[in-house]
Amino acid sequence: MIERRSALAAHPKMMTATKVQTTVTDYPILELSERHGLAVLQVSAFASTSIDAQTLLTAALDLPAPAGNRFSGAADRSLRCVAPGVWLIVGPSHGLPTAASLRAQLGAFATVVDLSHARCALQLRGAAASRTLAKFCGLDLDLSAFPTGSATNTRFGHIGMHLTRTDDLPTFELLVFRGYAEFVFEALCDGAAEFGFRVRP
Secondary structure, X not given: OOOOOOOOOOOHHHHOOOEEOOOOOOOOOEEEEEOOOEEEEEEEEOHHHHHHHHHHHHHHHOOOOOOOOEEEEEOOEEEEEEEOOEEEEEEEHHHOOOHHHHHHHHHHHEEEEEOHHHEEEEEEEEOOHHHHHOOOOOOOOOOOXXXXXXXXXXXXXXXXXXXXXXXXXXXXXXXXXHHHHHHHXXXXXXXXXXXXXXXXX
């Protein structure tokens, strides 16, 4: 099996666990980290097989079916509905079925693609997380508009990302293409600097 390596492992800010304070506060109020060891599977059904695929998928994962742009399960293992008949499954690789086993269970009702090696998962948490993300994302990230349990495909600047709100703190998870991981990480560091932040490797 191909060894999986973090796209940010050699980044100086990750290697030194950077801490940035501001003149406003004497402690960082944001934490930026990478979620390691995640499996990311995309399941896509046809319009005519969406209901059957959802039934089989929820049974295979033992998770309820989420509403559109929401997730079911928990922050560490979830099923996310990102479009009609399209779901993302995100969680520790040891805690999810493999793409091959899911293909066998779903049969001709849906396709399964393993995106694990092609995505980087960043986590931003703290009181100013919404304000930091708002510098790069056009969504209304207020709790009333994007509550805990939300999961949607959107944009970070000029690139696509999958954004999830996992708690009320708030904590956000950003799934981005691996090739853009450093760009997004650097942008978040710049955006968070006015509030104070720490990087957790």
